[in-house]
Amino acid sequence: MCFRTTAKIMLIAAAGLFVSLAGILPASAVDYSGKKITIIVPFKEGGGTDGLARLFAPYLQKELPGNPDVIVLNQPGGGGVTGSNKFQRTDVKDGTVLGMGSTSTFVAYAIGGEKVKYDPMSWEPIILMLRGAIVYANGDKMGLKGGLNDPKGDVAIAQSKPVIIGMKTPTSAELSDYISWRILGANVKPVFGLSTSKQRKAFFREEIMANVDGTGPYLKKVVGKSEFNTVPMFSFGYDGPDGNRLRDPDAPDLPTMEEFYQAAFGKAPKGPAYDAYRNITGLRVMSKLVALPPGTPKDVVETYIAAMKRIAEDPKAAKAIKKTVGSLPVFYGEAAKPIMAAGFKIKPAAREWMSKELGEKFNVKM
Structure with missing residues (x-):
C-alpha cells in the first residue's frame, strides 16, 4: 500500500473518530483557569x-x-x-x-x-x-391557639385585635404574610423597614405580634426561643402535581392556610384575594x-x-x-x-385586587 493511500485511510479513520466523539464531548471546553x-x-x-x-x-x-x-x-x-x-x-x-x-x-x-x-x-x-414558610404569632398577648386547635376562635381574635407584623417594604417577601392574614379578615398593621432578622428580633421584643419565617429558620431560631408562648398558625405549604397545596414536609403536623381557612369558615378559600395569595405565597416558596x-x-x-x-x-x-x-x-x-x-402568572382579577389593596393601604402603584 502506498504512503498516500495509507495517509488517506488514517485521515478518514480520524475523521470518523472525531465525529463519534463529538456526541460525547462538549462542543467547546469551558475552562475558568486563572479567572x-x-x-x-x-x-x-x-x-x-x-x-x-x-x-x-x-x-x-x-x-x-x-x-x-x-x-x-x-x-x-x-x-x-x-x-x-x-x-x-x-x-x-x-x-x-x-x-x-x-x-x-x-x-x-x-x-x-x-x-x-x-x-x-x-x-x-x-x-x-x-423553601417552606410558617406564620406564627404571640399566643399570650393575642390569645391565639394556632393550627387546628381553635381556628374559629383564632379568626375572631384576629378580626378584633390589630395583628401587627413586620415588613421590609410593601412589596417585599412579607407581602405573603400580610395577604394570608387579610384573607382571614384580620386587622393587619404592618411595621415597615424591618429586615428578616430585625422582624424576628421585634417579635421576641413583643413589638410585633405575628411574623413569618422560612421553615428551617423557624424551627432553629424561633421554636423555644421566646419568653412567651409562640404559636405556629399555619404553613404556606407547596403546590403538588395536581395543583393542590400540600403540607410542608418539614412541618407535617401544621395545617396549610387552606386547611386552617376551611376549619374556620366551613368552606374552601376562593376569589381574587385568594388567587393573589396563591401567587405571592408560591413566589415565597x-x-x-x-x-x-x-x-x-x-x-x-x-x-x-x-x-x-x-x-x-x-x-x-x-x-x-x-x-x-x-x-x-x-x-x-x-x-x-x-x-x-x-x-x-397573576390572574387579572388577582392583580386588580392587589393593585387596589397596595394602592389604598400603602400608596403603591402596580
Missing part, C-alpha cells in the same frame, strides 16, 4: 440569600473546570431591585458573573414596580430551590435561585448545572443546603422555568 467568578447578591451581608451564595462559593471553586476564585458581591438596595437590575444589564456572558434571585426579587417583579428593570424569566437558571445572565451560551449553562448537581450530591454540602432551604423539591436548568412561570 474570577462573581456572584451578585442583591442584598446586604448576613441574610439568607447572602448565606446561601457564600455556602456555594467554595464548592463552585472546587467543581468548576479550572478551579477559579469565587467571590460574593453584595449589591443591596430597593429590596433586591438594585442588584437584580445590575445583573440584568451585565454584558458578561462567559459564566464569570452569576446572580442570586429570592422571594423579594420575585415578588417585586411579579407586582411590576416602576424601578424593576429585570426579568427573571430571561435569566438562565442553574438551580431553583423551594420559590425561595432561592442561582442563575446566569440572559444569552449565556448553552455549554456554559450545562457546565454550571453539572457542577451544581455534583455539589448537591456532596454529603456535607447537601446537609448544609437542607439546613438552609429544607426538604422541598429542587429544580435544575430548564426544569425551573415552568415553576417560575406559574408563580409569575
Whole structure:
C-alpha cells in the first residue's frame, strides 16, 4: 500500500473518530483557569440569600473546570431591585458573573414596580430551590391557639385585635404574610423597614405580634426561643402535581392556610384575594435561585448545572443546603422555568385586587 493511500485511510479513520466523539464531548471546553467568578447578591451581608451564595462559593471553586476564585458581591438596595437590575444589564456572558434571585426579587417583579428593570424569566437558571414558610404569632398577648386547635376562635381574635407584623417594604417577601392574614379578615398593621432578622428580633421584643419565617429558620431560631408562648398558625405549604397545596414536609403536623381557612369558615378559600395569595405565597416558596445572565451560551449553562448537581450530591454540602432551604423539591436548568412561570402568572382579577389593596393601604402603584 502506498504512503498516500495509507495517509488517506488514517485521515478518514480520524475523521470518523472525531465525529463519534463529538456526541460525547462538549462542543467547546469551558475552562475558568486563572479567572474570577462573581456572584451578585442583591442584598446586604448576613441574610439568607447572602448565606446561601457564600455556602456555594467554595464548592463552585472546587467543581468548576479550572478551579477559579469565587467571590460574593453584595449589591443591596430597593429590596433586591438594585442588584437584580445590575445583573440584568451585565454584558458578561462567559459564566464569570452569576446572580442570586429570592422571594423579594420575585415578588417585586411579579407586582411590576416602576424601578424593576429585570426579568427573571430571561435569566438562565442553574438551580431553583423551594423553601417552606410558617406564620406564627404571640399566643399570650393575642390569645391565639394556632393550627387546628381553635381556628374559629383564632379568626375572631384576629378580626378584633390589630395583628401587627413586620415588613421590609410593601412589596417585599412579607407581602405573603400580610395577604394570608387579610384573607382571614384580620386587622393587619404592618411595621415597615424591618429586615428578616430585625422582624424576628421585634417579635421576641413583643413589638410585633405575628411574623413569618422560612421553615428551617423557624424551627432553629424561633421554636423555644421566646419568653412567651409562640404559636405556629399555619404553613404556606407547596403546590403538588395536581395543583393542590400540600403540607410542608418539614412541618407535617401544621395545617396549610387552606386547611386552617376551611376549619374556620366551613368552606374552601376562593376569589381574587385568594388567587393573589396563591401567587405571592408560591413566589415565597420559590425561595432561592442561582442563575446566569440572559444569552449565556448553552455549554456554559450545562457546565454550571453539572457542577451544581455534583455539589448537591456532596454529603456535607447537601446537609448544609437542607439546613438552609429544607426538604422541598429542587429544580435544575430548564426544569425551573415552568415553576417560575406559574408563580409569575397573576390572574387579572388577582392583580386588580392587589393593585387596589397596595394602592389604598400603602400608596403603591402596580
